[in-house]
Amino acid sequence: MTPPAPEAVPISAPRKWAITFTVMVVAFMQILDTSVTNVILPHLQGSLSAGLDEASWVITSYLAANAVVIPATGWLTGLFGRKRFFMICATVFVISSFVSGAAPDLTTLIAARIFQGLGGGPIIPLSQAILWEIFPFHQRGLAMAVWGVGFILGPILGPTVGGYLADEWSWRWIFYINLPVGLVGFVMAGAFLFDPPYLRRSLRIDWWGLAFMIAGFGCLQLLLDRGERLDWFASSTIVTLAVVAVGALAAFMIRELAAGEPILDLGVFTDRNFATGVTLSTIIGFGQFAGMLLVAIFTQKLLGYDAWTSGLVLAPGGLGNIFSLFASGIVTRVDQRAMLAFGCLLNAGSLYMMTTLTLGMDYWALALPRFIQGFAAGFIYVPLSTLTLATVRRDKLVNAAAIYSMARNLGGSIGIAVVTTLLAQRSQFHQTTLVSHLTLWDPATRERLTRWASHFVARGSDTFTAERQAMAMLYRETMTQAQLLAYADDFWLLAAMFAAVPLLLPLMRRIRLEPSTAATAPAGRSSAPHAIEENVV
Secondary structure, eight states: OOOOOOOOOOOOHHHHHHHHHHHHHHHHHHHHHHHHGGGGHHHHHHHHTOOHHHHTHHHHHHHHHHHHHGGGHHHHHHHHOHHHHHHHHHHHHHHHHHHHHHOSSHHHHHHHHHHHHHHHTTHHHHHHHHHHHHSOHHHHHHHHHHHHHHHHHHHHHHHHHHHHHHHHTOTTHHHHTHHHHHHHHHHHHHHHOOOOTTOOOOOSOOHHHHHHHHHHHHHHHHHHHHTTTTTGGGSHHHHHHHHHHHHHHHHHHHHHHHOSSOSSOGGGGGSHHHHHHHHHHHHHHHHHHHHHHHHHHHHHHTSOOOHHHHHHHHTHHHHHHHHTGGGGGTTTTSOHHHHHHHHHHHHHHHHHHGGGOOTTOOHHHHHHHHHHHHHHHHTTHHHHHHHHHTTSOGGGHHHHHHHHHHHHHHHHHHHHHHHHHHHHHHHHHHHHHHHHTOOTTOHHHHHHHHHHHHHHHHTTOOHHHHHHHHHHHHHHHHHHHHHHHHHHHHHHHHHHHHHHGGGGGGGSOOEEEEEOOTTTSOTTOOOOTTOEEEEEO
16 A cells, blocks of 8 residues: 555646646756757867867766756755745756856856756656646656656757757857746746645755765766776776765765755655666666667767767657657556566667667668667656656655656666777777788688779779778778677667566556545545545555
């Protein structure tokens, strides 16, 4: 049985959907800005006279700020009140977006992006908690699907619209477009959101817990973002970040378990469904973020696509998600574990399709797996959030949703760090293996060298130069093949991870609806004839 929890506040149906649209608009703004920044790094380098390493801090600073603020979402909601905190987040995000667009130098831009991350981080868990609170269980799937439209449109419009604005106008406009969206969201939040009567307000600030949280999650995110670039633990900077992160996070957990008013309430992990769901969210976040990154890098580095075309390759994922929205309508009628298993196995199949990469792949060979992944996502996130959050008390939902979102983001950061490191290491391994088989006594090698030499002689090179050019081209082809094999290794890893997720599902219990009766209703409470009660079996 679901533990006793405060009753939901009666809200009219029009106001419920007005609130849904409100949080969807603000969440769309945050997701759009998260997905758009990658395509403008070359523009930032030229406009602000920065190197790639410096420009990448525009992304890293945002993610680090997200990592710091998301765990504190539940506590900050209690400190400010839910409505006020949501409006503060929207305001901070909009103002920092304007400053980002008007930034005269890279330092100002990075500082503004930090504030963007602080304002944007809590929006997703706050939105999830609000929808789970105001809708009864049998309507939550539909509500999450409507809200999920923002999740769908963000990844579709982000790379494509961002690339167009940066190419045709200026990179600054990818930040300015947040202003009207944020203003609409702020006005609607002021009109429709409210604070539930059972929201417990924080009476004091746990300064030690806050300090440990900032140090731990901030250093962990920086470690994951900078590790590959700094050669991991060969760098003293990475070693220092690792030591601080581990020590601070250990101290943070001890502090939160002992504190009377913790910043992050770890008590929700006593719920088996929630604890397992957070674990699965980390694994799935690992695969989803890493898979998107691999496709983007492969299309731009090996196939030579520009940012706009690479964005078009990723876009079918959002289209596939639209087709799977009907899954939200059956999530309360079937075993959510079966839905989740189907989605993960379907995603594993699409990743398996990507293990056969070639340089001759056309657009549709790349777009089809992305479409399947998007279709599978509807069968992953809706049942996973249902299994994870349905048994959490209403007054604990913001805290639980924050942990759930943090786990997904952390999994994504770990996934990106792992696949980029593995990509470099496996490329070197395959290159060594392939080069060892290239000898002048091999007929295939001689035939390839002869063909390249003839090609360069036909273009005016002398025989000696043509032979040297032929050797260079053969080495280049070998390196490209080694990278292709490394990409295949990464996709094999991700496919295996998704295929393994169903093995953990027996640890979770199905969420089902059962009609409550007057006989079982608690004393002193009236029971409607068709009341619905959430139960776990």
